[in-house]
Amino acid sequence: AQKITQTQPGMFVQEKEAVTLDCTYDTSDQSYGLFWYKQPSSGEMIFLIYQGSYDEQNATEGRYSLNFQKARKSANLVISASQLGDSAMYFCAMRTGGFKTIFGAGTRLFVKA
Amino acid sequence: SAVISQKPSRDICQRGTSLTIQCQVDSQVTMMFWYRQQPGQSLTLIATANQGSEATYESGFVIDKFPISRPNLTFSTLTVSNMSPEDSSIYLCSVEARGGGPNEQYFGPGTRLTVT
Numbered sequence: 001a002q003k004i005t006q007t008q009p010g011m012f013v014q015e016k017e018a019v020t021l022d023c024t025y026d027t028s029d030q031s032y033g034l035f036w037y038k039q040p041s042s043g044e045m046i047f048l049i050y051q052g053s054y055d056e057q058n059a060t061e062g063r064y065s066l067n068f069q070k071a072r073k074s075a076n077l078v079i080s081a082s083q084l085g086d087s088a089m090y091f092c093a094m095r096t097g098g099f100k101t102i103f104g105a106g107t108r109l110f111v112k113a
Numbered sequence: 114s115a116v117i118s119q120k121p122s123r124d125i126c127q128r129g130t131s132l133t134i135q136c137q138v139d140s141q142v143t144m145m146f147w148y149r150q151q152p153g154q155s156l157t158l159i160a161t162a163n164q165g166s167e168a169t170y171e172s173g174f175v176i177d178k179f180p181i182s183r184p185n186l187t188f189s190t191l192t193v194s195n196m197s198p199e200d201s202s203i204y205l206c207s208v209e210a211r212g213g214g215p216n217e218q219y220f221g222p223g224t225r226l227t228v229t
């Protein structure tokens with residue numbers, strides 16, 4: 001069965017510091033994609049970063065990087081130099097063959113000034 | 114990329130009534146998805162809608178409750194029928210850009226539905 005697990009319901013980080021949001025996944029498929037989305041209070045889903053299962057390098061997009069450890073089935077999001085505008089819900093997601101994407105429970109990030 | 118709009122952005126409805134949510138995309142897309150996000154919860158896929166075929170519903174969702182139309186490659190509607198307070202959620206339309214890679218999935222701004 002496909003599953004995404006985010007074990008941190010809430011996280012606090014000081015402005016300008018780095019924070020890691022945890023995500024583990026379970027799938028028997030060899031080919032899959034892992035995503036992180038940000039959802040501010042407005043409700044929109046903002047795509048942040050993507051990692052393919054065959055990608056050897058960890059994905060990076062500006063201040064976002066994805067720490068991909070395939071053997072451990074983890075895909076943690078690292079946000080460097082946190083900003084107040086980073087306060088939001090963050091969802092880890094996975095897509096396997098068939099184009100269906102499943103989402104984790106989410107982590108609410110609070111950035112403190 | 115794809116720009117997605119949804120109408121209405123929010124609505125307050127009485128139980129027993131129905132609401133149709135529209136999703137418009139600025140480009141032709143193959144696959145469109147409808148998600149539900151109940152308060153404080155994650156996203157759950159309701160159904161996948163391909164143009165010219167019946168929507169494929171996920172376990173726990175049925176066509177009588179959530180009928181979907183997909184008349185062309187840029188538009189879809191989701192109807193929430195015979196609503197109850199448990200249907201209060203954000204409903205999100207999502208598309209996979211035509212010819213795009215596995216990371217090319219975009220979301221609309223969502224429709225916030227409150228059922229009283």
